[in-house]
Amino acid sequence: MDREIPKEVRARARRKTFITYGAIAAAVIAVVVVLTSLMRTSLTRKDVIIVTADQGSIETTVSATGKVVPAFEEIINSPINTRIVEIYCKAGDSVGAGTPLLRLDLQSTETELNKLMDQIEMKRYELEQQRINNDTRLSDLDMQIKVKAMAVNRMEVELRNERYLDSLGSGTGDRVKQVELAYNTGKLELEQMKQQLENERKVTDADLKVKDLELNIFGKNLGEMKRTLDDARIKAPRAATLTYINNQIGQKVSEGERIAVISDLSHFKVEGEIADSYGDRVSVGGKAVVKIGKEKLSGTVTNVTPLSRNGVISFNVQLDEDNHRRLRSGLKTDVYVMCDVVEDVTRIANGSFYTGPGEYELFVLDGENELVKRKVRLGDSNFENVEVVRGISPGEQVVISDMSQYKNSNKLKLK
Incomplete structure (x- = not known):
């Protein structure tokens, strides 16, 4: 004959079952948390550039592309219809004023x-x-x-x-x-x-x-x-370097055709191009900074073309130090044209992330080891700083490296 199980025993059994299931659930949650933590994308501090936002003024600039060209360059054209008879110099030669370059059939x-x-x-x-x-x-x-x-x-x-x-x-x-x-x-x-x-x-x-x-x-x-x-007795008009010469003996040349180019390769200027939407912000006499690697050369805008061609406006920059050792003919540069001064704004250091005023998603340091993506609005800039319109406060630390590979991540673990 079966005996009835006492209530105390059944209660102990139920508590034991609850404790067992609770321990299992806690273990599962802990495992999920650990796995989530392990699966979160992480990167080391040395892989990113982190700067601190501060308060100050910005001398705003517009960025343009530039090319270093000789400060002086003269094209020598054929004054008559004729042919080339003799060549006296070759490209790259240094020539003095009056040096014969080539002879035409006269x-x-x-x-x-x-x-x-x-x-x-x-x-x-x-x-x-x-x-x-x-x-x-x-x-x-x-x-x-x-x-x-x-x-x-x-x-x-x-x-x-x-x-x-x-x-x-x-x-x-x-x-x-x-x-x-x-x-x-x-x-x-x-x-x-x-x-x-x-x-x-x-x-x-x-x-x-x-x-x-x-x-x-x-x-x-x-x-x-x-x-x-x-x-027609082609001679160098001044002391310079012969950068081009038509050396095809016997070739016919037409009146006005280019046959030689001499350049002063000891002094240079920069030919810049900027989108025509920024054309009103570039004017003759404006200050400009030409960046060659880590070198920054100051200069002045001396000429602006009045017409837009293929969506860009051309201008020239006369450098204060036009014989700097880093200057080479044909060298590509970044040009920053000074526009205005904005006082008392939040700013962060300029970096590869910045492509112009607008909305951005930047990673901001939250705590010690976590980066959180945040939507911010940036304004004008110069080659050193970018204006923060909203989204970042002074004292916050922001990543200014290229983070395009983490565009699908909202949080990153920092090692």
Whole structure:
């Protein structure tokens, strides 16, 4: 016959069961916590750059790309259509002022020059001939006027005599009228000849001016051709380095075609490009900083192109130290153009994470060993600091390294 189990025994059994299940549940939770902790992404401090946010001012800049180019560069173009005959220098040579660089075929140009010189000589003879003919014609007219004046004077005397005889009764009225008519006609003819002489002088002066002008035009053409011929004897205009030369002997070159380039490789400037959306923030006279590795070179914006090309605006930066040892022609640089000063703002150090004003997700140190992702808004910047609009307070520590590989993680364990 079965006996009834006492209540105390059943209670102890139930408590034992509860304790067993509770211990199992606690063990499971502990395992889950441990596994979660072990599965959380972790990284060491030396793998990231952590900075502390502070309060201060920022001299805002806009960033641009730049390229180091010689401060002085001159392109030498062919002044005529010709061909290359000889090469005297090669690219990379240092040349002095007046150093021959190459020789062009100048035979046809020299022939044209000689022909033009002959034409000028002929124009000089024509001018001299015109001057002699004019003098002869004017002298003839002047002599004719003198003869005519003498004839008119004789007619005047004759008229006075006829009038005197007529007053004595020895002459006739018809004779007086006849002599008077001849005298008046002679005076008119004399005035006509004087006017003809005056007009002839004006005409001859105009003819001489035309001939003289033609001679001057030929002279100017001769001077221009001499300059062209002299330019065709290609020489270095100043002491510099020959960075390019067309060394293809026999090759035909057209007028205006580039055949050589000389550059001053001891002094440099920076040609920058910036998105046209920032065009209003770059102006002539503005300060700029050119960053080459860890070197920072200060300079001034000297030229800004007024037009946008392919979405960018070009400008030049004149460096304060344009002969710095790190400067090399063609070297790519970062350029920061100073825009404005923002006072009393929260700021963090600039880094590779920053690409312009806007929203960012940055990791902020929470406690000693945990990084928590936080949405922040950043504003303007310079090459050293970035303005924090919201999301970070002064004194907080922020990761400024490239954390793109952890974009799917909200928390990171810091070792």
